Amino acid sequence: MSAAQKTMENTVTFDLAAAPLRELNATLQGLDASTNQTAWSVHNPRGGHAIAVGLTAPIAVTIEGHAGYYCAGMNDGATVIINGSAGTGVAENMMSGLVHVKGDVSQSAGATAHGGLLIVDGNASARCGISMKGVNIVVKGNVGHMSAFMAQSGNLVICGDAGEALGDSLYEARLFVKGSVQSLGADCEVKEMSAEDKTILVDLLAKAGVDAKPEEFTRYGSARKLYNFHVDNAGAY
Amino acid sequence: MCGIAGLFLKNPALEPELGRLTAGMLSVLTDRGPDSAGFAIYGASTPGHLKLTLRASAGFDFLALPAKFDLSCAEHDDHAVISFPAEREAEIREVLARHPEISIVSTGARMELFKGVGLPDDVSKRFGLHKMSGSHAIGHTRMATESAVTTQGAHPFSTGTDQCLVHNGSLSNHNDVRRVLMREGIKFETQNDTEVAAGFIAYQLREGKKLDEALHAALKSLDGFYTFVVGTETGFGVLRDPVACKPAVMAETADYVAFGSEYRALADLPGIETAHIFEPEPAKVYFWERAA
Known part of the structure; x- marks a missing residue:
């Protein structure tokens, strides 16, 4: 492991300018749940794709800089912190764990993710939480168009504004928006904020370190009108 | 796929580095477009x-x-x-x-435009891009989808005096638009979709539209996926389709404004660590220009 250096704090530093990404991912993916080597720091990510993907050990990986596509994809139990921005599909298909992006994220953040928590300190672009299947996502800034498209379950908290067609073709996921919504997608509607919703929102805001009250948010969800085919619409086909 | 690189210098001290920096960006974008490459570079002009x-x-x-x-x-x-x-x-x-x-x-x-078939590094080397200087440049690496891999099908496409266009994406109504434009006297050399977009912009300019108006008209008339970057004598413009199918990342510092299909293409630029990095919004026309 030529590029990896152990520091006094017991953090292993891995320099992607000195060793290939495959070596980093193979090393991290090779760790088992009982590893004592739990702290990792990745330098010179330079927008590389698929950094720290497929992690299954409960380790903490900090990426010092901007990451490219699919960073921390398929994460299952690790904590991945990106001290920069991330490209398309950050934390896509996450199963569990935490992914925290200190900058902005590109499109399809948290796509199809089943579990865990994705925190974005900046803005997310289009299709944030597309087809999410149980993940919790907190975006402190704005999200782009078609966010939570076909979302199936989980919670998407948007502290800024949402772009066009929020929650289009939504199945069951809770969407909370503090700012404005440019437009709602098909079958997405405003819902009453239930006591259960409020508990979930308060918990997620606390976990993400957001200083806001649940009353400042509007809850959106599925109108459930697209679940079954309506024979009255047959003429449209 | 395809890759786009654009670099607009605010700091004249960097002008001798323009070719080298652009060649570096195109090299990284080889993954997105290995079959051909090209670039337009805006260097010094001689009055008259x-x-x-x-x-x-x-x-x-x-x-x-x-x-x-x-x-x-x-x-x-x-x-x-x-x-x-x-x-x-x-x-x-x-x-x-x-x-x-x-x-x-x-x-x-000011504009000089070079393009050819081959890996971006080879194309840059053949034309001597590393040694070129200027105020701004836009470049393209192509992975052909809509038409043959030929020099004519490589980007950029000229749209008028000191103007050119590069494209990442594919247009679905280009045959239709080409027929309309041919009736208006616009000439086409290839079956390429981007050439139609270039012809569309050239036509709009001929009809007296300004470049930003021509790009707004493109939003209405061109159907498909696109991130366009247009080069002009004084700068460059960016337009993404309303669905934002194709990627785009911008970086701005006191010294330059840069465009890349991916952040990777920008990673070697000086001072990138502290640059303002952002994604241009869909269906919005952006321009960065300086006094001619």
Whole structure:
């Protein structure tokens, strides 16, 4: 492991300018749940794709800089912190764990993710939480168009504004928006904020370190009108 | 796929580095477009003079041209740039028209345009991009989807004097738009979709529209996926389709504004660590320009 250096704090530093990404991912993916080597720091990510993907050990990986596509994809139990921005599909298909992006994220953040928590300190672009299947996502800034498209379950908290067609073709996921919504997608509607919703929102805001009250948010969800085919619409086909 | 790189310098001290930096960006974008590459570079102009970038088959003796025309000529592989007083344009075009082996790639006071088939590194090297200087450049690496891998199908496409277009994406109504434009007298050399977008913009400009108006018109008339970057004499513009299918990342510092299909293409630029990095919004026309 030529590029990896152990520091006094017991953090292993891995320099992607000195060793290939495959070596980093193979090393991290090779760790088992009982590893004592739990702290990792990745330098010179330079927008590389698929950094720290497929992690299954409960380790903490900090990426010092901007990451490219699919960073921390398929994460299952690790904590991945990106001290920069991330490209398309950050934390896509996450199963569990935490992914925290200190900058902005590109499109399809948290796509199809089943579990865990994705925190974005900046803005997310289009299709944030597309087809999410149980993940919790907190975006402190704005999200782009078609966010939570076909979302199936989980919670998407948007502290800024949402772009066009929020929650289009939504199945069951809770969407909370503090700012404005440019437009709602098909079958997405405003819902009453239930006591259960409020508990979930308060918990997620606390976990993400957001200083806001649940009353400042509007809850959106599925109108459930697209679940079954309506024979009255047959003429449209 | 395809990759786009654009670099607009605010700090003139970086101008001698423009070619080297652009070549580096194109090299990284090889993954997105390995079959052909091209670039437009905006260098120094001579007052009252015009430049034509010409292309001929390999081995053509461009250096014999100056003797014929009494003008300056710089050869770059199978391309050459000739420069002459603007009032001689009609005469020189007439002579060039008698040489069917020569294509006119671009016209401009400042813009020079080079493109060819091959890996981006090889294309940059053939034309000597590393040594070129200027205020801004846009480049493209192509992975062909809509038409053949040929020099004519490589980007950028010229849209008018000192103007060009590069495209990442694919247009679905290009045959239709091409037919309409052909009726209006716009000429096409290929079956390429991007050439139609370039022709569309050229047509809008001919009809008196400004470039930003032409791009807004493109939003209405062109159907498909696109991230366009257009080069102008004083800067460049960016437009993404309303669905934002194709990626785009921008970086801005006190020294430059840069465009990349991916952040990776920007990672070697000086001062990138502290640059303002952002994604241009869909269906919004952006321009970065400086006084001509």
